[in-house]
Amino acid sequence: MRDILEKLEARRDAARLGGGAKRIEAQHAKGKLTARERIELMLDHGSFEEFDMFVQHRCVDFGMDKQEKPPGDGVVTGWGTINGRKVFVFAKDFTVLGGSLSETHAQKVGKVQEMALRMRAPIIGLYDSGGARIQEGVASLAGYADIFKRNVTASGVIPQISVIMGPCAGGDVYSPAMTDFIFMVRDTSYMYVTGPDVVKTVTNEIVTHEELGGASVHTTKSSISDGAFDNDVEALLQVRRLVDFLPANNMEGAPEWPSSDDPLRVEESLDTLVPDNANQPYDMKELILKVIDEGDFFELSEKYAANIITGFGRIEGRTVGFVANQPMVMAGVLDSDASRKAARFVRFCNAFEIPIVTFVDVPGFLPGTAQEYGGLIKHGAKLLFAYSQCTVPLVTCITRKAFGGAYDVMASKHIGADVNYAWPTAQIAVMGAKGAVEIIFRGGTPEEIAEQTKQYEDRFLSPFVAAERGYIDEVIMPHSTRRRISRALAMLRTKEVERPWRKHDNMPL
Ligand code: HXC
Numbered sequence: 336m337r338d339i340l341e342k343l344e345a346r347r348d349a350a351r352l353g354g355g356a357k358r359i360e361a362q363h364a365k366g367k368l369t370a371r372e373r374i375e376l377m378l379d380h381g382s383f384e385e386f387d388m389f390v391q392h393r394c395v396d397f398g399m400d401k402q403e404k405p406p407g408d409g410v411v412t413g414w415g416t417i418n419g420r421k422v423f424v425f426a427k428d429f430t431v432l433g434g435s436l437s438e439t440h441a442q443k444v445g446k447v448q449e450m451a452l453r454m455r456a457p458i459i460g461l462y463d464s465g466g467a468r469i470q471e472g473v474a475s476l477a478g479y480a481d482i483f484k485r486n487v488t489a490s491g492v493i494p495q496i497s498v499i500m501g502p503c504a505g506g507d508v509y510s511p512a513m514t515d516f517i518f519m520v521r522d523t524s525y526m527y528v529t530g531p532d533v534v535k536t537v538t539n540e541i542v543t544h545e546e547l548g549g550a551s552v553h554t555t556k557s558s559i560s561d562g563a564f565d566n567d568v569e570a571l572l573q574v575r576r577l578v579d580f581l582p583a584n585n586m587e588g589a590p591e592w593p594s595s596d597d598p599l600r601v602e603e604s605l606d607t608l609v610p611d612n613a614n615q616p617y618d619m620k621e622l623i624l625k626v627i628d629e630g631d632f633f634e635l636s637e638k639y640a641a642n643i644i645t646g647f648g649r650i651e652g653r654t655v656g657f658v659a660n661q662p663m664v665m666a667g668v669l670d671s672d673a674s675r676k677a678a679r680f681v682r683f684c685n686a687f688e689i690p691i692v693t694f695v696d697v698p699g700f701l702p703g704t705a706q707e708y709g710g711l712i713k714h715g716a717k718l719l720f721a722y723s724q725c726t727v728p729l730v731t732c733i734t735r736k737a738f739g740g741a742y743d744v745m746a747s748k749h750i751g752a753d754v755n756y757a758w759p760t761a762q763i764a765v766m767g768a769k770g771a772v773e774i775i776f777r778g779g780t781p782e783e784i785a786e787q788t789k790q791y792e793d794r795f796l797s798p799f800v801a802a803e804r805g806y807i808d809e810v811i812m813p814h815s816t817r818r819r820i821s822r823a824l825a826m827l828r829t830k831e832v833e834r835p836w837r838k839h840d841n842m843p844l
Protein backbone atom coordinates (compact mmCIF):
# COMPACT_ATOMS: atom_id res chain seq x y z
CA MET A 336 0.00 0.00 0.00
CA ARG A 337 2.72 2.42 1.05
CA ASP A 338 4.47 2.15 -2.33
CA ILE A 339 1.17 2.86 -4.11
CA LEU A 340 0.81 6.06 -2.09
CA GLU A 341 4.40 6.98 -2.84
CA LYS A 342 3.80 6.41 -6.54
CA LEU A 343 0.82 8.75 -6.43
CA GLU A 344 2.89 11.40 -4.68
CA ALA A 345 5.64 10.99 -7.28
CA ARG A 346 3.12 11.38 -10.12
CA ARG A 347 1.69 14.47 -8.45
CA ASP A 348 5.17 15.95 -8.03
CA ALA A 349 5.90 15.35 -11.70
CA ALA A 350 2.57 16.94 -12.70
CA ARG A 351 3.25 19.96 -10.52
CA LEU A 352 6.46 20.56 -12.45
CA GLY A 353 4.46 21.27 -15.64
CA GLY A 354 6.88 21.73 -18.51
CA GLY A 355 9.90 21.07 -16.26
CA ALA A 356 12.41 22.97 -14.15
CA LYS A 357 14.11 24.67 -17.12
CA ARG A 358 10.92 26.16 -18.46
CA ILE A 359 9.85 27.24 -14.95
CA GLU A 360 13.19 29.01 -14.66
CA ALA A 361 12.59 30.71 -18.00
CA GLN A 362 9.13 31.76 -16.82
CA HIS A 363 10.60 33.28 -13.64
CA ALA A 364 13.36 34.97 -15.65
CA LYS A 365 10.66 36.83 -17.59
CA GLY A 366 9.25 38.12 -14.29
CA LYS A 367 6.26 35.77 -14.48
CA LEU A 368 5.02 33.27 -11.92
CA THR A 369 3.91 29.77 -12.87
CA ALA A 370 0.24 28.80 -13.13
CA ARG A 371 0.26 27.06 -9.73
CA GLU A 372 2.13 29.88 -8.02
CA ARG A 373 -0.46 32.31 -9.34
CA ILE A 374 -3.36 30.25 -8.08
CA GLU A 375 -1.72 29.88 -4.66
CA LEU A 376 -1.35 33.65 -4.39
CA MET A 377 -4.85 34.48 -5.56
CA LEU A 378 -6.79 32.01 -3.43
CA ASP A 379 -7.00 31.75 0.34
CA HIS A 380 -4.00 29.84 1.65
CA GLY A 381 -4.45 26.08 1.25
CA SER A 382 -7.95 26.37 -0.24
CA PHE A 383 -7.15 25.22 -3.80
CA GLU A 384 -8.65 21.89 -4.86
CA GLU A 385 -7.24 20.82 -8.20
CA PHE A 386 -9.08 18.83 -10.89
CA ASP A 387 -7.70 16.85 -13.82
CA MET A 388 -4.05 16.99 -12.85
CA PHE A 389 -3.26 13.91 -14.92
CA VAL A 390 -5.12 14.77 -18.12
CA GLN A 391 -2.93 14.37 -21.21
CA HIS A 392 -3.43 15.32 -24.84
CA ARG A 393 -4.37 12.64 -27.36
CA CYS A 394 -2.76 14.21 -30.40
CA VAL A 395 -0.82 11.91 -32.74
CA ASP A 396 -0.01 14.37 -35.53
CA PHE A 397 3.34 16.12 -36.09
CA GLY A 398 5.09 13.48 -33.96
CA MET A 399 3.15 14.47 -30.86
CA ASP A 400 2.58 10.79 -30.04
CA LYS A 401 6.36 10.24 -29.87
CA GLN A 402 7.02 13.10 -27.44
CA GLU A 403 6.54 13.06 -23.72
CA LYS A 404 3.00 14.02 -22.77
CA PRO A 405 3.07 16.55 -19.95
CA PRO A 406 0.38 15.83 -17.33
CA GLY A 407 -2.22 18.59 -17.02
CA ASP A 408 -1.89 19.55 -20.68
CA GLY A 409 -1.06 23.21 -20.21
CA VAL A 410 -3.80 24.32 -17.86
CA VAL A 411 -4.33 24.03 -14.10
CA THR A 412 -7.98 23.95 -13.06
CA GLY A 413 -10.04 23.68 -9.87
CA TRP A 414 -11.70 25.75 -7.19
CA GLY A 415 -10.91 27.46 -3.91
CA THR A 416 -11.95 30.46 -1.87
CA ILE A 417 -11.25 34.18 -1.77
CA ASN A 418 -11.86 35.57 1.70
CA GLY A 419 -13.95 32.48 2.35
CA ARG A 420 -16.13 32.82 -0.78
CA LYS A 421 -16.09 30.05 -3.41
CA VAL A 422 -14.54 30.74 -6.83
CA PHE A 423 -13.58 28.52 -9.76
CA VAL A 424 -10.29 29.01 -11.50
CA PHE A 425 -8.24 27.94 -14.49
CA ALA A 426 -4.67 29.06 -15.11
CA LYS A 427 -2.84 28.52 -18.39
CA ASP A 428 0.55 26.90 -17.86
CA PHE A 429 2.94 28.52 -20.33
CA THR A 430 5.65 25.99 -19.46
CA VAL A 431 3.62 23.27 -21.20
CA LEU A 432 3.54 23.82 -24.97
CA GLY A 433 3.20 27.56 -24.39
CA GLY A 434 -0.10 27.07 -22.55
CA SER A 435 -1.65 26.38 -25.97
CA LEU A 436 -5.12 24.91 -26.14
CA SER A 437 -5.68 21.31 -27.22
CA GLU A 438 -8.90 19.30 -27.26
CA THR A 439 -8.24 17.91 -23.76
CA HIS A 440 -7.07 21.28 -22.40
CA ALA A 441 -10.37 22.76 -23.62
CA GLN A 442 -12.30 19.97 -21.89
CA LYS A 443 -10.58 20.82 -18.60
CA VAL A 444 -11.53 24.50 -18.92
CA GLY A 445 -15.07 23.49 -19.93
CA LYS A 446 -15.42 21.33 -16.83
CA VAL A 447 -14.71 24.20 -14.43
CA GLN A 448 -16.85 26.58 -16.49
CA GLU A 449 -19.77 24.17 -16.12
CA MET A 450 -19.16 23.66 -12.42
CA ALA A 451 -18.94 27.39 -11.80
CA LEU A 452 -22.26 27.90 -13.56
CA ARG A 453 -23.92 25.00 -11.73
CA MET A 454 -22.63 26.25 -8.35
CA ARG A 455 -23.45 29.86 -9.29
CA ALA A 456 -19.96 31.02 -8.30
CA PRO A 457 -17.52 33.38 -10.07
CA ILE A 458 -14.91 31.99 -12.45
CA ILE A 459 -11.46 33.48 -12.91
CA GLY A 460 -9.20 32.67 -15.86
CA LEU A 461 -5.45 33.40 -15.64
CA TYR A 462 -4.15 33.59 -19.21
CA ASP A 463 -0.64 32.97 -20.48
CA SER A 464 -1.02 31.15 -23.76
CA GLY A 465 -0.01 30.91 -27.41
CA GLY A 466 -3.61 30.22 -28.49
CA ALA A 467 -4.74 27.19 -30.49
CA ARG A 468 -2.38 24.17 -30.22
CA ILE A 469 -1.07 24.31 -33.74
CA GLN A 470 -0.50 20.53 -33.93
CA GLU A 471 -4.17 19.83 -33.15
CA GLY A 472 -5.72 22.02 -35.82
CA VAL A 473 -9.50 22.01 -35.96
CA ALA A 474 -9.89 20.02 -32.72
CA SER A 475 -8.39 23.01 -30.97
CA LEU A 476 -10.70 25.43 -32.77
CA ALA A 477 -13.68 23.30 -31.70
CA GLY A 478 -12.41 23.41 -28.12
CA TYR A 479 -12.30 27.19 -28.18
CA ALA A 480 -15.79 27.44 -29.63
CA ASP A 481 -17.10 25.25 -26.77
CA ILE A 482 -15.47 27.62 -24.28
CA PHE A 483 -16.86 30.72 -26.02
CA LYS A 484 -20.36 29.30 -25.96
CA ARG A 485 -20.09 28.59 -22.23
CA ASN A 486 -18.78 32.15 -21.66
CA VAL A 487 -21.94 33.45 -23.26
CA THR A 488 -24.25 31.10 -21.34
CA ALA A 489 -22.67 32.24 -18.08
CA SER A 490 -22.72 35.95 -19.00
CA GLY A 491 -24.99 37.84 -16.62
CA VAL A 492 -25.38 34.76 -14.39
CA ILE A 493 -21.97 34.52 -12.70
CA PRO A 494 -19.12 37.05 -12.76
CA GLN A 495 -16.35 36.04 -15.17
CA ILE A 496 -12.92 37.60 -14.68
CA SER A 497 -9.90 37.30 -16.99
CA VAL A 498 -6.34 38.19 -16.05
CA ILE A 499 -3.86 38.35 -18.92
CA MET A 500 -0.44 37.40 -17.57
CA GLY A 501 1.62 36.57 -20.65
CA PRO A 502 1.45 36.68 -24.42
CA CYS A 503 -2.09 35.74 -25.45
CA ALA A 504 -3.28 35.21 -28.99
CA GLY A 505 -6.28 33.94 -30.93
CA GLY A 506 -8.83 32.09 -28.83
CA ASP A 507 -7.10 33.18 -25.64
CA VAL A 508 -8.16 36.74 -26.29
CA TYR A 509 -11.64 36.02 -27.64
CA SER A 510 -12.72 34.12 -24.57
CA PRO A 511 -11.60 36.92 -22.20
CA ALA A 512 -13.36 39.41 -24.49
CA MET A 513 -16.65 37.77 -23.58
CA THR A 514 -16.06 37.94 -19.83
CA ASP A 515 -16.97 40.80 -17.51
CA PHE A 516 -13.52 42.13 -16.62
CA ILE A 517 -10.08 41.89 -18.19
CA PHE A 518 -6.91 42.90 -16.37
CA MET A 519 -3.35 42.87 -17.66
CA VAL A 520 0.17 42.87 -16.23
CA ARG A 521 2.40 45.67 -17.51
CA ASP A 522 5.37 44.70 -19.69
CA THR A 523 4.77 40.93 -19.57
CA SER A 524 1.28 40.51 -20.99
CA TYR A 525 0.02 41.04 -24.52
CA MET A 526 -3.30 40.50 -26.26
CA TYR A 527 -3.77 40.24 -29.98
CA VAL A 528 -5.76 38.18 -32.43
CA THR A 529 -2.56 37.57 -34.41
CA GLY A 530 0.96 38.23 -33.13
CA PRO A 531 3.67 40.50 -34.62
CA ASP A 532 5.08 37.73 -36.87
CA VAL A 533 1.75 37.11 -38.57
CA VAL A 534 1.13 40.86 -38.84
CA LYS A 535 4.45 41.25 -40.65
CA THR A 536 3.70 38.38 -43.05
CA VAL A 537 0.19 39.58 -43.91
CA THR A 538 0.48 43.37 -43.89
CA ASN A 539 4.25 44.01 -43.90
CA GLU A 540 3.75 46.09 -40.78
CA ILE A 541 6.59 45.82 -38.30
CA VAL A 542 5.32 46.19 -34.76
CA THR A 543 6.47 45.09 -31.30
CA HIS A 544 4.39 42.97 -28.92
CA GLU A 545 3.89 46.01 -26.70
CA GLU A 546 2.85 48.28 -29.59
CA LEU A 547 0.45 45.70 -30.92
CA GLY A 548 -1.20 44.54 -27.73
CA GLY A 549 0.53 45.61 -24.53
CA ALA A 550 -1.23 46.91 -21.44
CA SER A 551 -0.39 50.46 -22.52
CA VAL A 552 -2.48 49.93 -25.67
CA HIS A 553 -5.41 48.06 -24.19
CA THR A 554 -5.93 50.30 -21.16
CA THR A 555 -5.77 53.58 -23.09
CA LYS A 556 -6.56 53.08 -26.79
CA SER A 557 -8.67 49.98 -27.34
CA SER A 558 -10.41 49.82 -23.92
CA ILE A 559 -10.12 46.02 -24.07
CA SER A 560 -8.56 45.91 -20.61
CA ASP A 561 -10.20 47.32 -17.48
CA GLY A 562 -6.91 47.88 -15.73
CA ALA A 563 -3.21 47.03 -15.59
CA PHE A 564 -0.90 46.18 -12.72
CA ASP A 565 2.87 46.26 -12.33
CA ASN A 566 3.43 42.55 -11.72
CA ASP A 567 1.73 39.20 -11.17
CA VAL A 568 1.52 39.61 -7.40
CA GLU A 569 -0.20 42.98 -7.54
CA ALA A 570 -2.60 41.80 -10.25
CA LEU A 571 -3.67 38.75 -8.24
CA LEU A 572 -4.11 40.70 -5.01
CA GLN A 573 -6.26 43.25 -6.85
CA VAL A 574 -8.41 40.45 -8.26
CA ARG A 575 -9.01 39.30 -4.68
CA ARG A 576 -10.07 42.85 -3.87
CA LEU A 577 -12.43 42.99 -6.84
CA VAL A 578 -14.05 39.66 -5.96
CA ASP A 579 -14.92 41.08 -2.52
CA PHE A 580 -17.07 43.69 -4.31
CA LEU A 581 -18.91 41.20 -6.52
CA PRO A 582 -21.90 39.01 -5.82
CA ALA A 583 -21.39 35.28 -6.47
CA ASN A 584 -24.19 35.32 -9.03
CA ASN A 585 -27.14 37.30 -10.38
CA MET A 586 -29.54 36.09 -7.66
CA GLU A 587 -27.45 36.60 -4.54
CA GLY A 588 -27.49 40.42 -4.44
CA ALA A 589 -24.59 42.75 -3.73
CA PRO A 590 -22.29 41.41 -1.00
CA GLU A 591 -22.12 43.09 2.37
CA TRP A 592 -19.05 43.38 4.60
CA PRO A 593 -18.87 44.84 8.08
CA SER A 594 -18.13 48.58 7.99
CA SER A 595 -17.22 50.91 10.79
CA ASP A 596 -17.78 54.04 8.67
CA ASP A 597 -20.87 55.92 9.92
CA PRO A 598 -23.44 56.05 7.07
CA LEU A 599 -24.65 59.38 8.43
CA ARG A 600 -21.13 60.88 8.36
CA VAL A 601 -21.11 64.57 7.40
CA GLU A 602 -18.34 65.89 5.09
CA GLU A 603 -18.13 69.67 5.54
CA SER A 604 -15.37 69.93 2.93
CA LEU A 605 -17.85 69.00 0.18
CA ASP A 606 -19.56 72.37 0.65
CA THR A 607 -16.58 74.01 -1.09
CA LEU A 608 -15.82 71.30 -3.67
CA VAL A 609 -17.53 73.08 -6.56
CA PRO A 610 -15.58 76.27 -7.46
CA ASP A 611 -17.36 79.64 -7.77
CA ASN A 612 -16.33 79.85 -11.40
CA ALA A 613 -18.55 77.40 -13.31
CA ASN A 614 -15.82 76.80 -15.86
CA GLN A 615 -13.21 75.79 -13.33
CA PRO A 616 -12.70 72.03 -12.96
CA TYR A 617 -12.65 70.08 -9.71
CA ASP A 618 -11.92 66.45 -8.98
CA MET A 619 -15.10 64.36 -8.92
CA LYS A 620 -13.12 61.48 -7.42
CA GLU A 621 -12.86 63.50 -4.23
CA LEU A 622 -16.64 63.36 -3.93
CA ILE A 623 -16.76 59.60 -4.52
CA LEU A 624 -13.97 58.93 -2.01
CA LYS A 625 -15.67 61.08 0.62
CA VAL A 626 -19.06 59.46 0.14
CA ILE A 627 -18.09 55.76 0.16
CA ASP A 628 -17.14 53.60 3.13
CA GLU A 629 -13.54 54.11 4.21
CA GLY A 630 -12.61 55.66 0.85
CA ASP A 631 -12.23 52.16 -0.62
CA PHE A 632 -12.88 52.58 -4.35
CA PHE A 633 -12.15 49.96 -7.05
CA GLU A 634 -11.94 51.98 -10.23
CA LEU A 635 -12.35 50.36 -13.66
CA SER A 636 -10.88 51.61 -16.94
CA GLU A 637 -9.22 54.51 -15.14
CA LYS A 638 -6.96 55.38 -18.07
CA TYR A 639 -9.61 55.14 -20.80
CA ALA A 640 -12.21 57.86 -21.35
CA ALA A 641 -11.20 59.46 -18.06
CA ASN A 642 -13.95 62.06 -18.61
CA ILE A 643 -16.21 59.52 -16.96
CA ILE A 644 -15.43 57.54 -13.81
CA THR A 645 -16.72 54.01 -13.20
CA GLY A 646 -16.04 51.71 -10.27
CA PHE A 647 -17.21 49.97 -7.14
CA GLY A 648 -17.41 51.32 -3.64
CA ARG A 649 -19.52 50.45 -0.60
CA ILE A 650 -22.22 52.24 1.36
CA GLU A 651 -23.18 50.75 4.72
CA GLY A 652 -20.93 47.80 3.80
CA ARG A 653 -22.85 46.94 0.62
CA THR A 654 -21.41 47.18 -2.90
CA VAL A 655 -22.55 50.13 -5.02
CA GLY A 656 -21.55 50.92 -8.61
CA PHE A 657 -20.49 54.55 -9.15
CA VAL A 658 -20.72 56.42 -12.44
CA ALA A 659 -19.56 60.03 -12.45
CA ASN A 660 -18.62 62.70 -14.96
CA GLN A 661 -15.09 63.97 -14.34
CA PRO A 662 -14.83 67.78 -14.83
CA MET A 663 -11.03 67.47 -14.70
CA VAL A 664 -10.95 65.73 -18.11
CA MET A 665 -12.52 67.45 -21.14
CA ALA A 666 -14.86 69.24 -18.70
CA GLY A 667 -16.63 65.91 -18.12
CA VAL A 668 -18.22 65.95 -21.57
CA LEU A 669 -19.89 62.77 -22.86
CA ASP A 670 -18.25 61.40 -25.99
CA SER A 671 -18.49 58.02 -27.69
CA ASP A 672 -15.78 56.38 -25.58
CA ALA A 673 -17.19 57.63 -22.27
CA SER A 674 -20.70 56.55 -23.25
CA ARG A 675 -19.60 53.01 -24.15
CA LYS A 676 -17.45 52.69 -21.05
CA ALA A 677 -20.24 53.75 -18.71
CA ALA A 678 -22.91 51.75 -20.56
CA ARG A 679 -20.99 48.51 -20.13
CA PHE A 680 -20.49 49.20 -16.42
CA VAL A 681 -24.16 50.09 -15.87
CA ARG A 682 -25.21 46.86 -17.58
CA PHE A 683 -22.89 44.79 -15.39
CA CYS A 684 -24.32 46.40 -12.25
CA ASN A 685 -27.89 45.87 -13.38
CA ALA A 686 -27.27 42.23 -14.36
CA PHE A 687 -25.80 41.50 -10.92
CA GLU A 688 -28.22 43.51 -8.78
CA ILE A 689 -25.70 46.13 -7.75
CA PRO A 690 -27.31 49.54 -7.01
CA ILE A 691 -25.92 52.47 -8.98
CA VAL A 692 -25.11 55.96 -7.75
CA THR A 693 -24.52 58.57 -10.47
CA PHE A 694 -22.80 61.91 -9.91
CA VAL A 695 -23.51 64.39 -12.68
CA ASP A 696 -21.52 67.36 -13.93
CA VAL A 697 -21.83 67.21 -17.68
CA PRO A 698 -21.76 70.07 -20.20
CA GLY A 699 -23.39 67.88 -22.87
CA PHE A 700 -22.35 65.56 -25.67
CA LEU A 701 -19.11 66.41 -27.47
CA PRO A 702 -19.93 68.17 -30.77
CA GLY A 703 -17.99 67.77 -34.03
CA THR A 704 -17.41 65.65 -37.09
CA ALA A 705 -14.94 63.31 -35.38
CA GLN A 706 -17.60 62.29 -32.90
CA GLU A 707 -20.48 62.18 -35.37
CA TYR A 708 -18.51 60.14 -37.91
CA GLY A 709 -17.46 57.84 -35.09
CA GLY A 710 -21.08 57.04 -34.28
CA LEU A 711 -21.75 59.27 -31.27
CA ILE A 712 -25.49 58.89 -31.78
CA LYS A 713 -25.34 55.14 -31.35
CA HIS A 714 -22.69 55.15 -28.64
CA GLY A 715 -24.53 57.78 -26.62
CA ALA A 716 -27.69 55.75 -27.09
CA LYS A 717 -25.95 52.78 -25.49
CA LEU A 718 -25.70 54.64 -22.20
CA LEU A 719 -29.27 55.91 -22.47
CA PHE A 720 -30.42 52.37 -23.21
CA ALA A 721 -28.38 50.87 -20.37
CA TYR A 722 -29.74 53.23 -17.72
CA SER A 723 -33.29 52.96 -19.07
CA GLN A 724 -33.13 49.17 -18.74
CA CYS A 725 -32.07 49.24 -15.10
CA THR A 726 -34.22 47.65 -12.46
CA VAL A 727 -31.63 48.09 -9.69
CA PRO A 728 -31.88 51.06 -7.30
CA LEU A 729 -30.66 54.23 -9.00
CA VAL A 730 -29.68 57.31 -7.02
CA THR A 731 -28.50 60.40 -8.89
CA CYS A 732 -26.90 63.57 -7.60
CA ILE A 733 -26.25 66.56 -9.87
CA THR A 734 -23.38 68.61 -8.51
CA ARG A 735 -23.12 71.25 -11.23
CA LYS A 736 -23.91 71.11 -14.95
CA ALA A 737 -26.57 68.84 -16.40
CA PHE A 738 -27.08 70.18 -19.89
CA GLY A 739 -29.11 69.00 -22.83
CA GLY A 740 -29.45 65.35 -23.80
CA ALA A 741 -26.69 64.48 -21.36
CA TYR A 742 -29.03 65.53 -18.51
CA ASP A 743 -31.57 62.97 -19.70
CA VAL A 744 -28.95 60.26 -20.22
CA MET A 745 -27.12 60.56 -16.89
CA ALA A 746 -29.69 58.62 -14.85
CA SER A 747 -32.37 61.32 -14.89
CA LYS A 748 -35.73 60.80 -13.21
CA HIS A 749 -37.30 60.45 -16.65
CA ILE A 750 -35.41 57.28 -17.59
CA GLY A 751 -36.01 55.51 -14.33
CA ALA A 752 -33.83 56.86 -11.53
CA ASP A 753 -35.50 56.43 -8.15
CA VAL A 754 -34.07 59.28 -6.12
CA ASN A 755 -32.67 62.38 -7.80
CA TYR A 756 -30.77 64.91 -5.74
CA ALA A 757 -29.13 68.15 -6.77
CA TRP A 758 -26.67 70.35 -4.96
CA PRO A 759 -27.62 74.06 -4.81
CA THR A 760 -24.79 74.63 -7.32
CA ALA A 761 -26.58 72.51 -9.95
CA GLN A 762 -27.40 74.01 -13.33
CA ILE A 763 -30.06 72.01 -15.16
CA ALA A 764 -30.80 73.40 -18.60
CA VAL A 765 -30.81 72.75 -22.31
CA MET A 766 -27.41 74.38 -22.61
CA GLY A 767 -25.11 76.97 -21.04
CA ALA A 768 -26.24 80.61 -20.92
CA LYS A 769 -23.93 81.92 -23.66
CA GLY A 770 -24.90 79.32 -26.25
CA ALA A 771 -28.59 79.62 -25.41
CA VAL A 772 -28.74 83.43 -25.66
CA GLU A 773 -26.72 83.53 -28.88
CA ILE A 774 -29.30 81.26 -30.51
CA ILE A 775 -32.45 82.88 -29.15
CA PHE A 776 -31.24 86.49 -29.53
CA ARG A 777 -29.16 86.21 -32.67
CA GLY A 778 -28.34 89.74 -33.91
CA GLY A 779 -28.99 91.38 -30.52
CA THR A 780 -26.81 94.26 -29.33
CA PRO A 781 -24.07 93.42 -26.83
CA GLU A 782 -26.14 95.09 -24.10
CA GLU A 783 -29.20 93.01 -24.96
CA ILE A 784 -27.14 89.84 -25.06
CA ALA A 785 -25.62 90.62 -21.65
CA GLU A 786 -29.03 91.34 -20.18
CA GLN A 787 -30.58 88.17 -21.59
CA THR A 788 -27.60 86.09 -20.48
CA LYS A 789 -28.02 87.34 -16.93
CA GLN A 790 -31.74 86.55 -17.04
CA TYR A 791 -31.07 83.06 -18.43
CA GLU A 792 -28.49 82.39 -15.73
CA ASP A 793 -30.78 83.55 -12.95
CA ARG A 794 -33.76 81.57 -14.16
CA PHE A 795 -32.33 78.40 -15.64
CA LEU A 796 -28.83 77.81 -14.27
CA SER A 797 -30.08 76.46 -10.98
CA PRO A 798 -31.66 73.25 -9.73
CA PHE A 799 -34.95 74.92 -8.91
CA VAL A 800 -36.72 74.87 -12.27
CA ALA A 801 -36.28 71.07 -12.27
CA ALA A 802 -37.13 70.84 -8.55
CA GLU A 803 -40.34 72.82 -9.11
CA ARG A 804 -41.46 70.09 -11.50
CA GLY A 805 -40.43 67.20 -9.25
CA TYR A 806 -37.65 66.10 -11.62
CA ILE A 807 -35.33 66.64 -8.67
CA ASP A 808 -36.64 65.14 -5.44
CA GLU A 809 -34.62 67.37 -3.15
CA VAL A 810 -31.95 70.04 -3.31
CA ILE A 811 -29.44 68.86 -0.71
CA MET A 812 -26.49 70.27 1.16
CA PRO A 813 -23.24 68.90 -0.29
CA HIS A 814 -21.98 67.99 3.20
CA SER A 815 -24.94 65.66 3.72
CA THR A 816 -24.48 63.71 0.46
CA ARG A 817 -23.30 60.48 2.10
CA ARG A 818 -26.16 60.50 4.57
CA ARG A 819 -28.72 61.22 1.86
CA ILE A 820 -27.41 58.49 -0.43
CA SER A 821 -27.15 55.93 2.40
CA ARG A 822 -30.73 56.56 3.42
CA ALA A 823 -31.99 56.47 -0.16
CA LEU A 824 -30.25 53.15 -0.81
CA ALA A 825 -31.62 51.72 2.43
CA MET A 826 -35.13 52.76 1.39
CA LEU A 827 -34.67 51.28 -2.09
CA ARG A 828 -33.68 47.79 -0.89
CA THR A 829 -37.17 46.49 -1.57
CA LYS A 830 -37.43 47.97 -5.08
CA GLU A 831 -39.26 45.77 -7.57
CA VAL A 832 -39.89 46.52 -11.22
CA GLU A 833 -42.07 44.52 -13.61
CA ARG A 834 -41.02 44.34 -17.24
CA PRO A 835 -43.05 43.01 -20.17
CA TRP A 836 -41.88 39.66 -21.58
CA ARG A 837 -39.50 39.74 -24.53
CA LYS A 838 -36.91 37.38 -25.92
CA HIS A 839 -34.24 40.04 -25.61
CA ASP A 840 -33.92 43.71 -26.35
CA ASN A 841 -32.22 45.17 -29.38
CA MET A 842 -29.76 47.58 -27.83
CA PRO A 843 -27.83 49.85 -30.23
CA LEU A 844 -24.60 47.87 -30.60
C1 HXC B 1 1.76 24.80 -29.90
C2 HXC B 1 3.08 26.47 -29.02
C3 HXC B 1 2.14 27.44 -29.45
C4 HXC B 1 0.98 27.00 -30.12
C5 HXC B 1 3.74 28.45 -28.43
N1 HXC B 1 4.05 27.14 -28.41
N2 HXC B 1 2.58 28.66 -29.07
N3 HXC B 1 2.87 25.17 -29.24
N4 HXC B 1 0.83 25.68 -30.33
N5 HXC B 1 0.05 27.87 -30.52
C6 HXC B 1 5.21 26.51 -27.78
C7 HXC B 1 6.51 26.80 -28.50
O1 HXC B 1 6.70 25.84 -29.52
C8 HXC B 1 7.52 26.64 -27.38
O2 HXC B 1 7.72 25.26 -27.12
C9 HXC B 1 6.77 27.18 -26.17
O3 HXC B 1 5.38 27.10 -26.52
C10 HXC B 1 7.11 28.61 -25.86
O4 HXC B 1 6.95 29.38 -27.05
P1 HXC B 1 8.04 30.45 -27.54
O5 HXC B 1 7.67 30.86 -28.90
O6 HXC B 1 9.42 29.89 -27.30
O7 HXC B 1 7.80 31.62 -26.48
P2 HXC B 1 7.84 33.19 -26.73
O8 HXC B 1 9.08 33.55 -27.49
O9 HXC B 1 7.65 33.78 -25.38
O10 HXC B 1 6.61 33.54 -27.65
C11 HXC B 1 5.27 33.31 -27.18
C12 HXC B 1 4.28 33.52 -28.35
C13 HXC B 1 4.70 32.66 -29.57
C14 HXC B 1 4.23 34.99 -28.71
C15 HXC B 1 2.90 33.11 -27.80
O11 HXC B 1 4.96 31.32 -29.11
C16 HXC B 1 3.66 32.64 -30.64
O12 HXC B 1 3.57 33.57 -31.44
N6 HXC B 1 2.91 31.54 -30.73
C17 HXC B 1 1.90 31.36 -31.77
C18 HXC B 1 0.74 32.29 -31.53
C19 HXC B 1 -0.37 32.03 -32.50
O13 HXC B 1 -0.38 32.56 -33.61
N7 HXC B 1 -1.28 31.11 -32.10
C20 HXC B 1 -2.38 30.68 -32.90
C21 HXC B 1 -3.51 31.69 -32.68
S1 HXC B 1 -4.87 31.25 -33.65
P3 HXC B 1 9.04 24.72 -26.44
O14 HXC B 1 8.94 23.23 -26.57
O15 HXC B 1 10.18 25.32 -27.19
O16 HXC B 1 8.99 25.16 -25.02
C22 HXC B 1 -5.99 30.69 -32.57
C23 HXC B 1 -7.22 30.16 -33.21
C24 HXC B 1 -8.41 30.24 -32.34
O17 HXC B 1 -5.81 30.70 -31.40
C25 HXC B 1 -9.27 31.36 -32.78
C26 HXC B 1 -10.63 31.20 -32.28
C27 HXC B 1 -11.46 32.41 -32.64
